[in-house]
Amino acid sequence: MSTFRHFEDFTVGQRFDLGEKHVTAEEIIAFAREFDPQPFHLSEEAGKQSMLGGLAASGWHTIAMLMRQLCDGLLLASSCVGSPGVDKVRWISPVRPGDRLKMSAEVIDTRILKSRPGLGIVRFVFTIARADDTQVMTQENAIMFGCRETAA
Amino acid sequence: MSTFRHFEDFTVGQRFDLGEKHVTAEEIIAFAREFDPQPFHLSEEAGKQSMLGGLAASGWHTIAMLMRQLCDGLLLASSCVGSPGVDKVRWISPVRPGDRLKMSAEVIDTRILKSRPGLGIVRFVFTIARADDTQVMTQENAIMFGCRETAA
Secondary structure (H helix, E strand, C coil), X not given: CCCCECXXXXXCCCEEEEEEEECCHHHHHHHHHHHXXXXXXXCHHHXXXXXXXXXXXXXXXXXXXXXXXXXXXXXXXXXXXXXXXXXXXXXXXXXXXXXXXXXXXXXXXXXXXXXXCCEXXXXXXXXXXXXXXXXEEEEEEEEEEECHHHHC | CCCCECHHHCCCCCEEEEEEEECCHHHHHHHHXXXXXXXXXXXXHHHHCCCCCCCCCCHHHHHHHHHHXXXXXXXXXECEEEEEEEEEEEXXXXXXXXXXXXXXEEEEEEEECCCCCCEXXXXXXXXXXXXXXXXXXXXXXXXXXXXXXXXX
């Protein structure tokens, strides 16, 4: 049975396994065609001629894949009401077709929002790594959750 | 005729108009289904019951729309080789179906990369605003460009 989480259920140091995402060339190219049509995101050939050394996912696609894992693994069973923004995204190494990306979240801060009664902000650091544990991306992101008392 | 830009063509204070993006409900829902399936990004009804007050685009979708305008308006005619990361994304107000988003970029820093000869980093602040000039999103993002001498 999955747990429905409110603001009070998050504590500093808590970690969440957000599962694994298998990346395909088709997905990389489809995202790039719509949102980031730079040559190294569209073909292996152009990727080889670039600093990336081969076809690589748009960094924004990598973030979008993380968001999907975060929804499925945590947010959809929570009182999440949105996010004010993002800090410190670091694209560390290219995402390739065939990569299996392991995603995880760690809580680094929690605080009640004085300006909006009944809401709290949880700050996360997200990490994406390959099967061999090489880091692919890190991201800091504050997410707002309803408190238990008012969200029932 | 469009201009092909290298690192040397960017100067602090320079501004780029990245054009306008018309947002539709279909696009909002299609992006959310794939990458951010929280209820308030999937239907007007669920949006009305949320803090967002109606159907609103995923913040990641808004960023992806900006990236597309940035590619078409600047990066595809440049020596861009990628980006190390992002700082300070602020989602200021919800993006709705029917919005016409005006996008722009301002250069806030430029520096040669000592660790990678022939490359420089340009730091931008991007702004998204509605037709009535209300701000929707701001974002800081460093982008790497080849220098003119080596990129020819």
